[in-house]
Structure formats: structure tokens, C-alpha cells
Amino acid sequence: MHPTLDLMLDHRSIRRYTADPVPDTDIRRAVEAGQAASTSSAVQAYCLIRINDPGERQRLAELTGPQEKVAECGAFFVVCGDTRRHRIAAADGGLAYDAHLEAFLLAVIDATLFAQNLVLAFEAMGYGICYIGGLRSRLAEVDRRLELPDGVYPVYGLCVGVPDEAPGPRPRLSADAIYSEDRYPNDDQVRSHLAEYDARYRLYLQERGVAPEKIRGWSEIMAGKFSTPQRDDLAAYYVGKGAELV
Ligand SMILES: Cc1cc2nc3c(=O)[nH]c(=O)nc-3n(C[C@H](O)[C@H](O)[C@H](O)COP(=O)(O)O)c2cc1C
Known part of the structure; x- marks a missing residue:
């Protein structure tokens, strides 16, 4: 069909990785490809933090689940919406930063477009990836460990590495x-x-x-998933980091 479409259709989350590292040059190429994604009015409201320290990776593996792949994959990243640069620009320009829900949404949207382009770049280079929404399970503790400043909103983690499994594709809705x-x-x-x-x-x-x-069918799984509140401390956490949700 087309090599890019083939790559996209070949996606599957990888949850077991070899011990091979991901070279800095490959990370750099993927980051630049991620940055080439569209971004709302060029605000580029995102950042990517690689976690290197093995002890920190082990602690994050516990806080996200536990999910051992967070400690074991070749490289682990935290994807964040980032309004800090805008806040600094506003302060330095003598203006208030008063952007409300739209600014938070822009950051989450921009971070996600960046992340998916980043992921495709890694997959194009032969790596496997797995997003880690489990990062939001104990976000306040993650935040304390990473010492994130106000205006930076972690949204999920990302495992990248050489695959040590070859799972079949998970079917989608038609x-x-x-x-x-x-x-x-x-x-x-x-x-x-x-x-x-x-x-x-x-x-x-x-x-x-x-x-x-x-x-069980997908409908039954979804009905169960959304029948009780999940991670209901998130609004308080993000507001505490400076987000406005109204
Ligand atoms: C934002 C996001 C968060 C996710 N969080 C996790 C996670 O914490 N742990 C995990 O094993 N998979 C996680 N996944 C992977 C999904 O479960 C997976 O993408 C989905 O089941 C579809 O399977 P596929 O990616 O293999 O096609 C996450 C995916 C996304 C997009």
C-alpha cells in the first residue's frame, strides 16, 4: 500500500523489551519528528522528560501500577503538557497569564499530537512502544519525585525499546x-x-x-470501566500545578 500506512497499521503496544538501550541519536531523531507535528498556533505546549536513574525508574514502575516494563524498557519518558514557557514569556513581557481551560486543553492536545508523531518515529526505527496512563494513578507522588514546576502537566509515560515479544494486533471498532x-x-x-x-x-x-x-464483549468491558470514578484526584492535582479547568 504505502510504507507509512503499513507502519501505522502494524502498530501494537509492546510490553516486553530486551535489555538493549535506545541510543541518544535515535531519541533525538524521534523528538525532532515529534516536534514536526501540527501544534495549535505554534504554541508547542509540551515537553518530554527522559528518566534515566535506575532507582527512579524502579520507583516509577511501582507508582504506575506496578508495571515492570517502566523499569525494564530501553528508555522511559514522561510526556507533559507544558505552559511554563508561556508563563515565563508573559511574566517577562509584563503581562498576566490568565488562559483558563483553553490553555490546559491546548497543552493536552499538543502534547498528544507530539507524542504520537514521536511514537511513529520510534516505530519506524524498529522500536516498540507502550504509552503508560498508569502514570496518572499516583500523580502527586510522581510529581514530588520529578520536582515538576508549576505549569507543567504530566499526562502519561512512554516506554520505548527493542521488542521482546510479537503480539497480534488488537482489533478496533469498524x-x-x-x-x-x-x-x-x-x-x-x-x-x-x-x-x-x-x-x-x-x-x-x-x-x-x-x-x-x-x-467479555468490548461494550461490557467499557460499561464496567466507566461505572465508577477513576483517578478522581486529577482535577485537584492539575489545579494545584496552576491549571484552570473553567
Ligand atoms: C494514553 C494511553 C495510556 C495507556 N496506558 C497504558 C498503561 O498504563 N499500561 C499498558 O500496559 N498499556 C497502556 N496503554 C496501551 C493501550 O492499552 C493499548 O494502546 C490499547 O489496548 C490498544 O492496543 P494496541 O496499542 O496494542 O493496538 C495506553 C495507551 C494509551 C493511548
């Missing part, structure tokens, strides 16, 4: 389920897409060797 023209589909159409996907998802879990009593 393209028809997430694409429509002119109007959002009605609820019956949504339900029919969910039913189709649930059947495919069950088959995927079965083929992965999941115990029969644990096999």
Missing part, C-alpha cells in the same frame, strides 16, 4: 463505527456497530487464550 458524514449516527446504528465489534472482540480474547469465564 471504521464505519467511528466515521459518518454530515450527522452523528442514531443510537440503533451505534448499537449495531457495538454488537458487531463485541463478537469480534470476544473472538480475539478467545484466540489470545483468555479463560472462557473471563471473555
